[in-house]
Amino acid sequence: MGKKVYTCFCTSVIHKGHLNIINEALKLGEVTVGVLSDGAMIRYNRFPTCTFEERLAAAKAMDGVSKVVVQRDMMYDDIIAELRPDCVIHGDNWCNSEAPEYFIRQNVESCLKKYGGKIVDVPYTFDPDVKRIDDLDKERLAMPEFRRKRLRQLIKMCPIVKTIEAHSGLTGLIAEKTVVRQDDGRLDQFDAMWVSSLCDSTAKGKPDIELVDMSSRLRTIDDIMEVTTKPIILDGDTGGLTEHFVYNVRTLERIGVSAVIIEDKCGLKKNSLFGTEVKQTQDTIENFCAKIAAGKDALRTKEFMIIARCESLILEQGMDDALTRCHAYVKAGADGIMIHSRKKDPAEILEFCDKFRAADKTTPIVVVPTSFNSVTEAELAAHGVNICIYANQLTRAAFPAMQSVAQDLLRYHRAQEVDSRLMPFKKIITLIDS
Ligand code: SPV
Ligand code: MG
Numbered sequence: 494m495g496k497k498v499y500t501c502f503c504t505s506v507i508h509k510g511h512l513n514i515i516n517e518a519l520k521l522g523e524v525t526v527g528v529l530s531d532g533a534m535i536r537y538n539r540f541p542t543c544t545f546e547e548r549l550a551a552a553k554a555m556d557g558v559s560k561v562v563v564q565r566d567m568m569y570d571d572i573i574a575e576l577r578p579d580c581v582i583h584g585d586n587w588c589n590s591e592a593p594e595y596f597i598r599q600n601v602e603s604c605l606k607k608y609g610g611k612i613v614d615v616p617y618t619f620d621p622d623v624k625r626i627d628d629l630d631k632e633r634l635a636m637p638e639f640r641r642k643r644l645r646q647l648i649k650m651c652p653i654v655k656t657i658e659a660h661s662g663l664t665g666l667i668a669e670k671t672v673v674r675q676d677d678g679r680l681d682q683f684d685a686m687w688v689s690s691l692c693d694s695t696a697k698g699k700p701d702i703e704l705v706d707m708s709s710r711l712r713t714i715d716d717i718m719e720v721t722t723k724p725i726i727l728d729g730d731t732g733g734l735t736e737h738f739v740y741n742v743r744t745l746e747r748i749g750v751s752a753v754i755i756e757d758k759c760g761l762k763k764n765s766l767f768g769t770e771v772k773q774t775q776d777t778i779e780n781f782c783a784k785i786a787a788g789k790d791a792l793r794t795k796e797f798m799i800i801a802r803c804e805s806l807i808l809e810q811g812m813d814d815a816l817t818r819c820h821a822y823v824k825a826g827a828d829g830i831m832i833h834s835r836k837k838d839p840a841e842i843l844e845f846c847d848k849f850r851a852a853d854k855t856t857p858i859v860v861v862p863t864s865f866n867s868v869t870e871a872e873l874a875a876h877g878v879n880i881c882i883y884a885n886q887l888t889r890a891a892f893p894a895m896q897s898v899a900q901d902l903l904r905y906h907r908a909q910e911v912d913s914r915l916m917p918f919k920k921i922i923t924l925i926d927s
Contacts, residue, residue: 495522498613499578501564503529505542507551508626510584510618517615518582519557526552527564527572531650536681537567540643540722542633567597567679573604581605585614596678634722637749642796643724644751647684648857653874656685656726656882660692664887665717666924683723685751685880688714690728691764692888701764703730707741714750720926726800726882729753731762731776735784739791742799752798754831754859755788757781757805757818765807766863768835775808778818782825789826798828800859806834806841816848829857829879839865843876850877 498518502511518524528548534541541548552561564572569581581601587594602612633639647654659665668686675681691701693713699705714725727745732738732755745753756765759776767773776784781801788799801822805815819830830849834842842865846858857879862868870881898911905911 496579497576498522498524498580498582499527499572499576500524500582501527501529501569501572502548502552503534503538503567505539505548506626506630507555508618508623509620510623512555513618514582514584514615515555515557517613521580521582521613523559524557525560525562525576525578526555526558527562528552529567530563530565533565533567535647535650535684536679539631540634542630542639568677569597569601569604573601573610577608578605578610580611580613582613582615584617586617588614593672593674593680596674596680600678631722635718637747640718640722640724640749641746641751641794644685644726644798645796647724648879651684653870653878654684654880655681655870656687656880657683658689658692658882658884658887659686659717659721659725660688660696660713660888662716662720663924665721667887669721669723670924685724685726686717686721687882687884688717688725688727689884689888690730691766692885693728695888695892701762703733703762707733707737707744711744711748714745714748718749724751725749726752726754726880728884729755731756731758732784732788735787738784739787742788742791742797743793746792746794746797750797752800752829753788754800754802755784756802756831756833757822765804765833766835768807769809773804773808775804775810778821781818782821785822785825785827798857799826800829800831800857801825801827802831802833802859804833806832806836806845812841812845812848815845816852819849820852823853823856827856829859831859831861833861835864837864837867839868839872841865842868843872846873846876846878 498521500514500518504511515524529537531541531545549561552558586592587598589595605611657668659668665686668683672680672682693710694701694705697705714727717725727750742753757776758773760774763771763773785799785801803815803818805811805818815832819832822830832842832845842860849858858877859880859882860873860878861882861884863884873881898914901911902908
């Protein structure tokens with residue numbers, strides 16, 4: 494009797510390379526194909542360009558495959574325990590100790606070792622057709638119709654959508670390409686990007702008072718979009734005049750932004766992290782609801798999200814005011830709410846989330862844990878939060894590093910003393926696709 498052979502597919506498009514693996518697998522015995530679940534695929538690799546059901550159907554349609562199963566985790570412990578295959582077959586790209594998949598190979602090896610199973614590494618198919626198909630699949634993800642809907646898809650797929658600030662092509666590339674291996678060996682990456690008014694203004698050397706106008710914000714978004722595929726949430730400040738907001742949401746929707754978050758302040762906007770130290774005025778519920786409703790009315794897709802940000806806790810107006818406002822904003826059509834706080838202790842935010850969720854089970858909640866930074870993503874998710882935004886950490890990391898290098902160049906009148914703190918350009922350009 495032939496051997497039990499297992500291979501897992503983590504792809505939206507089946508090409509020559511996959512067919513080659515199946516052919517090699519068939520030479521060994523009876524082939525079971527695992528299709529990686531959406532949740533595992535988005536942490537491991539690229540966001541799928543087709544649905545899970547379509548990926549499953551494509552695997553079932555392959556000649557010679559005896560069985561198709563769902564692999565729910567990027568690690569193989571559960572699936573190997575369930576199937577006990579004699580061998581797991583995979584492209585030999587995972588043999589490269591620099592590749593993120595290398596640790597997955599190690600995981601497979603240790604799972605198989607328990608009962609004498611083997612890994613079969615098949616030479617990776619380097620072929621111009623395969624590369625072209627792969628490039629096309631990636632490029633598709635950057636197109637507005639794919640990128641725009643991706644935030645709503647992620648909210649359904651992820652326990653919490655991990656979002657990081659980007660304000661340039663380079664920070665966009667960091668958001669797009671940073672992948673880490675967790676202690677448990679699993680890979681992780683960010684899901685989405687936040688184009689912060691604070692960081693976009695700071696990058697331009699300007700205060701965060703809605704001085705950087707929409708044309709300039711769109712230029713920043715375009716720079717990011719040119720080199721990334723992940724969805725974008727724009728910090729829309731107050732949304733400006735309703736008469737302008739209705740035009741701006743249409744532009745954002747058309748270019749493929751996924752969401753705009755507007756805050757319930759009016760007059761000269763100051764950054765929320767100043768709280769009551771500066772004069773800030775909250776809009777009336779009535780006016781802000783009218784702005785949300787007008788924005789929703791202007792949209793042409795069901796994909797783009799208008800998220801209402803409530804400043805009641807920042808402006809010390811109390812929990813009840815925050816809850817009343819957020820429920821009213823949802824009633825006016827908001828697709829999500831963002832609640833902000835500048836307390837160090839996350840208790841206030843968590844209390845809000847619990848109370849909001851008690852009355853509204855579905856509307857997405859967004860938080861920005863800058864001040865209450867001890868809270869973990871898992872805790873936020875347990876309190877019903879859907880999107881966690883790391884709103885300014887990249888800017889705050891880069892600024893002191895650049896400032897101290899500038900000071901030392903002036904201090905030593907040469908560059909040698911700073912060199913050990915610098916990344917070689919050769920390494921930086923590995924981020925950039927050529
Ligand atoms: C931003 O990043 O610009 C924000 C979030 O609006 S905060 O700075 O915390 O107000
Ligand atoms: Mg802002």
